[in-house]
Amino acid sequence: MQGLGGFLYLFLFFPPLIYLQRFLQREIQSIFLLITRQAEISTALFSLLFLPGVLLHETSHYLMAHLLGVKTGGFSLIPKKMDNGRLQLGYVETAKTDFVRDALIGAAPLIAGCTAVALIGAFRLEINALWESYSQGGFSSLREALETLFAQPDFWLWFYLTFTISSTMMPSPSDRKAWLPFLALIATSIGLILLLGVGPWIMSHFGNFIASALEAISVVFGITILIHLVLLPPMWVIRKIISRILGYQVV
Numbered sequence: 699m700q701g702l703g704g705f706l707y708l709f710l711f712f713p714p715l716i717y718l719q720r721f722l723q724r725e726i727q728s729i730f731l732l733i734t735r736q737a738e739i740s741t742a743l744f745s746l747l748f749l750p751g752v753l754l755h756e757t758s759h760y761l762m763a764h765l766l767g768v769k770t771g772g773f774s775l776i777p778k779k780m781d782n783g784r785l786q787l788g789y790v791e792t793a794k795t796d797f798v799r800d801a802l803i804g805a806a807p808l809i810a811g812c813t814a815v816a817l818i819g820a821f822r823l824e825i826n827a828l829w830e831s832y833s834q835g836g837f838s839s840l841r842e843a844l845e846t847l848f849a850q851p852d853f854w855l856w857f858y859l860t861f862t863i864s865s866t867m868m869p870s871p872s873d874r875k876a877w878l879p880f881l882a883l884i885a886t887s888i889g890l891i892l893l894l895g896v897g898p899w900i901m902s903h904f905g906n907f908i909a910s911a912l913e914a915i916s917v918v919f920g921i922t923i924l925i926h927l928v929l930l931p932p933m934w935v936i937r938k939i940i941s942r943i944l945g946y947q948v949v
Contacts, residue, residue, distance in 0.1 A: 711919040718926040719865050725933040728948040732940045745777040745787050750859055751866030752787045754814060755807040759790040762806035769793040787866070804869050811867020812918045815860055819921050822856040861929065864922035
């Protein structure tokens with residue numbers, strides 16, 4: 699069925715993506731804390747590292763709210779420790795509205811982040827070219843393409859931006875509050891479409907678009923997972939080495 703593969707990939711990619719983001723961020727926070735031994739300084743360094751992603755995250759909330767006619771209040775990029783122990787890197791205050799607009803405002807960072815990662819991956823990191831090199835010539839062609847990519851003077855800048863954006867694009871728990879009724883509305887709408895028998899007409903006219911959109915999001919999630927898998931082992935090793943040298947453990 700058209701689009702089913704995209705749904706399957708999204709379902710498979712989402713849990714490891716959440717886990718890898720949290721695991722990698724925890725390792726980086728631990729490294730900063732071990733080096734500085736000051737919670738305030740380590741928090742400041744951590745927030746500076748992820749500033750581009752946090753800026754895009756909060757700006758997307760702000761712009762989506764104004765696009766939907768919802769008033770906004772305070773806007774901050776200053777990190778703040780929450781009562782539950784989690785670190786809030788920024789926030790945008792928005793007026794209370796209906797659950798549809800709340801859900802869209804909450805999903806804005808994911809939309810903006812996926813778009814940014816997709817554009818950087820396609821036009822700066824040349825993910826499509828790497829895949830074509832691998833599919834046509836195997837690992838030898840892929841190695842040559844990677845060497846050319848790494849040699850670009852701005853490669854590490856775009857890699858850094860992709861990392862920070864992809865690590866901060868997932869909606870926070872407060873962003874997801876309105877998702878349940880919104881998803882229930884979508885499920886009800888899909889049920890009505892199937893009940894009325896217009897599903898085949900929609901798939902025949904929009905099936906290719908839906909499938910392409912799902913595949914594009916799946917590719918973005920795949921890129922994000924790959925970047926986190928590349929960075930996680932060295933961060934873990936660095937944290938272990940620093941902990942062994944200094945004789946301290948982060949609990």
